[in-house]
Amino acid sequence: MARFPKPAEGSWTEHYPELGTAPVSYEDSIDPEIYELERKAIFKRAWLNVGRVEQLPRKGSYFTKEVVAAGTSIIVCRTTSGAVKAYHNVCRHRGNKLVWNDMPLEETSGVCRQFTCKYHAWRYDLDGRLTFVQQEGEFFDLDKDRYGLLPVHCDIWEGFIFVNFAVEPEQSLTEFLGPMITDLAGYPFDKMTSRFTYRSEVKANWKLYMDAFQEFYHAPVLHANQSPTAYSKAAAEAGFEAPHYRIDGPHRLVSTSGVRAWEMPDEMRKPIEDICQSGLFGPWAKPDLGEMPPGLNPAKCDPWGLDSFQLFPNFVMLFWGQGWYLTYHYWPTSFNTHTFESTLYFPQPRTPRERIGQELAAATFKEFGLQDANTLEATQSSLESRAVEEFLLCDQEILIRHLHHETAAWIDDYQRTTAGV
Template sequence: MSELHQYQRPESEEAMALGTDPIPTAPYFSDDYFELEREAIFKRTWLNIGHVCELPESGSFIVRELEFADASILITRSKDAEIRAFHNVCTHRGTQLIATDSGTRNTFTCPYHSWTFNNTGELRGAPDFERFYVEKKDCSLLKVAVGVCAGLIFINLDPEPKQSLHDFLGPFAEQWEQLPVAKASTYSEYVYEIDGNWKLTYDNFQENYHLRFIHPRSGGGGAVGADNPFGYPTAYGFHGDHRTQQIWANPNPVLSDTQKFAFGKLIPALLQKDSLQHPFGRAYWATYPNLFMIGTPTQPFVHYVMPISARKSRGVIRIYWVGEDSNASERFGREFSMAMARDVHSEDRMVIEAAQRGLNSGALKHIHLQSQEVLLRHLYTRVDAKVQAYKQEMSRGAL
């Protein structure tokens, strides 16, 4: 275990400082609270929206829709290899430039009046531009702050972010550069929309208390055992707004015949690759506000949850791979890994949505968290601190 991880038991002084009181339910369904989160958190924070392997060459681009901000973001790679991000908005009259999710092009032409921009954002041409009362240099695409760490692309909608991406990530940045995701050239992806608040959805993946009850068929046999009947993590860490845990390794997992076959093909092949080795074991990084990553060589797993409304979210699950499949067995193992992730998630989704329905009426005023749900409490306290600080800013007229 790297010394960069400062793990603690859930009864540690820092964990206990988070409190033991029940958590109010309103932040998990309230439209008013969600509006505050949009402004205080998601419009000011570094958010993962992709990976550099999606932009393999000059002219590559991707587009991401961010409903919480009513924004469409265009991310490009230009001839200088730099990755840039812009609002997907023509500076003439606001028309969205691109309607596709990805592609390769060096220029972007507005479908309305044919204003044309290059992939570094400058306006290159506009019909009859002499009749406008502005210069081309003042009509460039609106920039969005963008940063890359370990191949992961982050954007920040704050016009002047208070800190750089690497400062925001702190010790995570150095650790992630040693993970398979930093070398990834491709990925498997599962995107889902869920009738659940983003925190409620994300919290499901921060605790193992539910494993033996929800996943006895798909994953519980490998994640729980006689020595650890709930599959609790062995330790926790707190890093400002972020948090970590060390996932328990079951010495005697109960696997299905298909799992044995798939992993029997995949794991030996992966463990032979030096590019997949790292010193962090079964570490889990939870990055504020909505991203977590597990860096195991056999399943480099990234999952983020984007808010859509107070009671609806979109999740993106990716398993990143280094290099192409070297043989049919490795291909089967990779496909099975993603299929199993989807199976497990389908079981999670059912109970997350049931929990949301239970909370929506407001009849339940509080929820209760045990010591092994300390990561949930940490997220709530960090979110609420940002919300309350933003309310104070508004009251002082600072916004």
């Protein structure tokens, strides 16, 4: 897809005339036929993040991932040579799911020397080769070299594992990510090994939840109960404006200023925050992570709050100025349901106080995330009524406009490409 130029500072939507300023339709969030097109045009063609290398700490480590939107399950493993590979989670004998525990639709992980099918005990090594067939002599002209596990395109950037289900990806992973994302190279992802993970099944289209985190216009209103009434009222009246937005190809960025919680008036903080010296923005004691990569804090805010990088189609990396980051994944399961996953990453705590500070930050984040999610099912049902079919977006909601524009562009490109097939 085409890349947009980096805009000058100031009003944002005007710098991207391709997006327009007219009211938008949310038909792409309520139409089952559009969802089916998204599955083919996007989730079977784009690079998708499925995890990090820390999930594969040793040779033989593996995990499975259910990618409903692509209609498949995959195995991601570290081979005996140390390489990371991905395969379709399908036995070549009768099509049984190869790796699963008690519940075949649930994801699993572990360590093994080989993968053995529960049905007829066919075995495959970590490089996907078929190594054993029960009663092999009863098969006709069996060439085990032809019946290894089907590979999935797999590549790694900065420890993030991506897969692509296309027969042949249209771009390499680096080309797909583009300069806005690759300028994050050098961030100390490998030092962020203290993890907190949340997962939820949401009865709303995947893009609606992405939209909830692509603007901060809502923050003073939706999150008002997190602050004293007088402050919340003043904040709602004043509003909030992020200092920087950027679009690069299919990906998006919003960057915000921040606050130094410990410098706020006492009545603005909760007692538990003073006790734990932590809160929404993370532990107050910022770790020394060395020089940050050039892609962070493009507006040079001081204090800097966060940068939210929205990687198309369904992956978000959100960096906090206090020295930690989190990720979001939005995995579609139907036109009006999806699985939401969030993982918070901190440096390993050195003291009990640091551990408690991380846990409070994780719990506080969860509360804010629940507030953002609380509107979604109501939004979905209202949209499905089709009582209103056009909706207004303000300048701050440019990233929302871009996500839906990009989704349509990928579908259009897919339909043109396959029109003669």
